[in-house]
Amino acid sequence: MTVPHVTAVAISEPPRARAGGFRTKLLVTMTLVVVGVTAAGLVLSERNLTAAVERGLQREFQAELAALNQAQAIRHATLTERCRALVRKARIQSALEDNALDLLYPSAKDELRDIVARPGEAVAAPALRALFYRFLDRKGALVAPPKSAADVGVLSAAEEAGLALPRAPDQPQLGYLRRAGEDAPIEVITTPIASTETGEVIAALVLGFRPLVAVPAAPAAAGMKRALWLAGWERSTPLSTSPAAVSAADVQRAVSAPVRVVIDGAAHLVLSKRLNADSLYPAAYEVCAYPLADLFARQRALRWQVLGAGALVLLAGLTASHFASARLSAPVEKLAVDSEENRAQRVRAEAALEQTAEELQRSARFSADASHQLKTPVTVLRAGLEELLAKENLTAEECQQLSALVHQTYRLSSIIEDLLLLSRMDAGRLKLNLAPVDLGQLIEASLDDLGAVPDALDLRIENDFPAALVIAGEKRFTSLILQNLLENARKYNVAGGRVRVAAQVTGERVVLTVGNTGRGIPAAAQAHIFERFHRGGMGENVPGYGLGLNLARELAQLHGGDLRLARSDETWTEFEAHFRLAPA
Amino acid sequence: MKLRVLLVFVVMATAVAQVGAQATLEGRVTLPKATTAPVVNQRYEIVSKGGVIATNPPLAVVFLVGDFPPPATPPVAQVVQKGLAFIPALLPVQRGTKVEFPNLDDQFHNIFSYSPAKRFDLGRYRPEERPIPSQIFDVAGLVTLRCDIHEHMRSVILVLDTPHFVMTDVAGNFRLTGLPPGRYTLKAWIDSKTTREHAVELKDGATVRVDFP
Numbered sequence: 001m002t003v004p005h006v007t008a009v010a011i012s013e014p015p016r017a018r019a020g021g022f023r024t025k026l027l028v029t030m031t032l033v034v035v036g037v038t039a040a041g042l043v044l045s046e047r048n049l050t051a052a053v054e055r056g057l058q059r060e061f062q063a064e065l066a067a068l069n070q071a072q073a074i075r076h077a078t079l080t081e082r083c084r085a086l087v088r089k090a091r092i093q094s095a096l097e098d099n100a101l102d103l104l105y106p107s108a109k110d111e112l113r114d115i116v117a118r119p120g121e122a123v124a125a126p127a128l129r130a131l132f133y134r135f136l137d138r139k140g141a142l143v144a145p146p147k148s149a150a151d152v153g154v155l156s157a158a159e160e161a162g163l164a165l166p167r168a169p170d171q172p173q174l175g176y177l178r179r180a181g182e183d184a185p186i187e188v189i190t191t192p193i194a195s196t197e198t199g200e201v202i203a204a205l206v207l208g209f210r211p212l213v214a215v216p217a218a219p220a221a222a223g224m225k226r227a228l229w230l231a232g233w234e235r236s237t238p239l240s241t242s243p244a245a246v247s248a249a250d251v252q253r254a255v256s257a258p259v260r261v262v263i264d265g266a267a268h269l270v271l272s273k274r275l276n277a278d279s280l281y282p283a284a285y286e287v288c289a290y291p292l293a294d295l296f297a298r299q300r301a302l303r304w305q306v307l308g309a310g311a312l313v314l315l316a317g318l319t320a321s322h323f324a325s326a327r328l329s330a331p332v333e334k335l336a337v338d339s340e341e342n343r344a345q346r347v348r349a350e351a352a353l354e355q356t357a358e359e360l361q362r363s364a365r366f367s368a369d370a371s372h373q374l375k376t377p378v379t380v381l382r383a384g385l386e387e388l389l390a391k392e393n394l395t396a397e398e399c400q401q402l403s404a405l406v407h408q409t410y411r412l413s414s415i416i417e418d419l420l421l422l423s424r425m426d427a428g429r430l431k432l433n434l435a436p437v438d439l440g441q442l443i444e445a446s447l448d449d450l451g452a453v454p455d456a457l458d459l460r461i462e463n464d465f466p467a468a469l470v471i472a473g474e475k476r477f478t479s480l481i482l483q484n485l486l487e488n489a490r491k492y493n494v495a496g497g498r499v500r501v502a503a504q505v506t507g508e509r510v511v512l513t514v515g516n517t518g519r520g521i522p523a524a525a526q527a528h529i530f531e532r533f534h535r536g537g538m539g540e541n542v543p544g545y546g547l548g549l550n551l552a553r554e555l556a557q558l559h560g561g562d563l564r565l566a567r568s569d570e571t572w573t574e575f576e577a578h579f580r581l582a583p584a
Numbered sequence: 585m586k587l588r589v590l591l592v593f594v595v596m597a598t599a600v601a602q603v604g605a606q607a608t609l610e611g612r613v614t615l616p617k618a619t620t621a622p623v624v625n626q627r628y629e630i631v632s633k634g635g636v637i638a639t640n641p642p643l644a645v646v647f648l649v650g651d652f653p654p655p656a657t658p659p660v661a662q663v664v665q666k667g668l669a670f671i672p673a674l675l676p677v678q679r680g681t682k683v684e685f686p687n688l689d690d691q692f693h694n695i696f697s698y699s700p701a702k703r704f705d706l707g708r709y710r711p712e713e714r715p716i717p718s719q720i721f722d723v724a725g726l727v728t729l730r731c732d733i734h735e736h737m738r739s740v741i742l743v744l745d746t747p748h749f750v751m752t753d754v755a756g757n758f759r760l761t762g763l764p765p766g767r768y769t770l771k772a773w774i775d776s777k778t779t780r781e782h783a784v785e786l787k788d789g790a791t792v793r794v795d796f797p
Contacts, residue, residue, distance in 0.1 A: 088735055089735065090696075090730045090731060090732045090733075090734075090735040091696070091698070091730075091732060093730070093735060094696070094697075094698040094728065094730050095698055097632050097728070098697070098698045098699050098728045099698075099699070099700060100698030100699070100700070100703070103698050195632070196735070196736075198631075198632070
């Protein structure tokens with residue numbers, strides 16, 4: 001029995017190891033979760049910050065430009081009204097309609113006197129005083145002013161060429177004109193002049209203004225740069241020392257979403273908006289570049305904050321998990337240990353069972369072999385003895401001794417027979433062929449045999465059983481049960497005693513009782529009387545070898561019934577055998 | 585109306601006096617469709633669309649182009665200002681005609697023209713102004729009259745190089761009489777951008793029919 005012991009020692013360690021593994025897994029999982037949450041928080045918070053900053057800048061930029069747009073719209077409305085009034089003037093109308101464009105400027109001189117700033121004049125609102133005016137004819141071409149006209153504002157030929165349009169516009173057009181040697185471009189507003197009669201556009205008035213500048217109340221960020229972007233030409237604070245820093249493509253992309261551009265080696269967020277949407281003049285953009293250094297600094301600070309928070313959470317989590325896992329894992333550990341012990345016990349039990357089964361098998365096989373080996377010599381012995389007995393020259397004493405020896409050989413055969421039967425049953429090789437057996441007939445025959453045996457005890461035999469008593473059994477073995485019980489009842493009786501055999505049907509079963517007078521079986525021995533080779537402390541003067549009851553019980557069980565001791569006291573011992581009624 | 589009839593009569597009389605032989609031209613000018621609903625009171629106005637000046641409802645001036653001598657004495661015609669409008673709105677005249685512009689409204693008018701054929705500015709004047717302000721139109725072409733005070737007022741004087749001209753009725757019918765025999769080109773002015781022409785040979789006492797498609 002060393003194997004189960006070794007197994008028990010071997011499996012006493014793994015449960016602890018496994019419980020430890022569970023704790024490690026718990027810690028690793030918690031760490032991973034905290035790290036994951038921290039990383040996600042880091043990414044999300046950075047994205048949020050960037051988005052918030054971009055949104056803020058975008059909103060501010062749009063708000064400023066909205067104010068600018070509003071100012072422009074008001075100016076457009078004013079100028080449109082002015083042009084409507086202009087065209088109502090008969091002389092201007094005449095000059096335009098009667099092919100007298102040379103008279104246009106002289107005719108308009110008086111009408112436009114208040115709108116054009118005189119050179120050197122200090123004006124309260126420069127944005128509403130034009131620097132120059134020109135007319136476009138119905139085809140959008142410039143109507144050249146007469147040489148003498150000084151108050152139309154001086155423009156170079158190239159500048160004048162920039163005012164012309166592919167056609168006379170239906171709507172006011174906003175354009176920007178570069179002037180050599182000037183930082184700021186001139187805002188050009190070309191307002192259509194429509195015929196009062198037919199409504200068709202017959203000309204356009206071009207006015208040049210100092211640009212309206214959207215001045216931010218408070219700059220959104222230090223170092224913010226703004227510029228008007230006009231085909232690569234920039235005004236105000238230059239976006240960069242290198243004019244190519246912001247490409248046309250970047251400017252156009254920045255209209256829909258902020259674009260990151262590196263200007264002078266530093267990242268900037270560039271926003272832009274077209275100032276003259278739907279204009280026939282070349283596109284002009286208000287471009288704003290915000291340095292991202294501040295955003296990056298805030299991102300860095302935020303990153304450290306999130307990382308710090310993550311580390312704190314991780315630390316707290318680890319501490320908490322240490323205690324939590326200790327509490328959690330204790331029952332789990334116990335469970336693991338318990339289940340391991342259970343398993344070990346089961347293994348042990350199974351091993352023992354197997355061993356027992358093997359031993360049983362071995363002993364059964366031994367009994368069977370031994371019985372066979374014994375039967376033959378006993379038969380030879382008996383034949384030899386009977387041959388001796390048949391000799392004539394034997395004395396009476398010799399004859400008696402030989403007869404006793406022959407008797408002993410019969411006893412030996414009987415034992416061997418029983419052992420053989422038992423060993424067959426043990427080996428599971430005995431199968432009864434159950435058939436209807438008349439129990440009453442069997443009892444009568446057995447009682448006859450009992451009566452025929454010469455006996456000194458002078459027993460009285462009683463019986464009580466119904467006439468037809470058919471049970472399920474195999475006659476040979478049913479008879480053996482009955483014989484064993486009657487044999488015992490006779491053997492352990494007292495002189496002048498009695499034997500009582502009774503049988504009755506109880507439901508599906510038949511109960512056979514065999515009782516006898518006698519000393520009874522001691523209480524201590526009653527539990528062992530069905531064990532093999534047990535003789536219940538009977539004296540040596542009683543013949544028997546302790547196999548009968550064991551055999552009877554096992555046979556009764558093979559009949560689907562049982563055998564038990566019903567009663568045993570000072571005067572009466574009674575066995576009770578159960579059988580099944582034969583199926584009708 | 586009386587004035588116009590009188591004017592035509594004067595012009596005709598002049599023509600007849602100059603030429604002894606007589607020929608007649610008559611026919612029909614296919615006129616464009618009216619751009620607006622026909623004016624009920626038979627008045628017509630000058631409209632300018634896409635730089636093209638025409639009358640509404642459309643009328644044509646039919647005139648005979650040839651080598652005619654200038655008038656001995658300048659003919660005189662009138663464009664009056666009445667009810668804040670020029671009457672007539674379209675006046676054909678022979679080159680060299682003196683056109684008077686009497687003001688029949690009880691307020692100022694200021695007639696001027698920026699047209700290349702005749703640029704002038706009569707300044708502001710009231711009905712009492714004497715002599716009646718006038719201009720001699722000595723260059724053939726179209727002259728647009730405007731009033732500097734009333735920008736809606738518009739009139740056209742068509743200065744022609746011939747004494748033989750007539751305005752069609754609204755259906756486009758015309759008739760020119762007292763024409764000298766010979767080979768000519770008959771023209772029909774429909775608007776400032778459209779003039780149709782047709783070669784004609786006139787014989788003494790004969791009536792020739794010319795239809796402008």
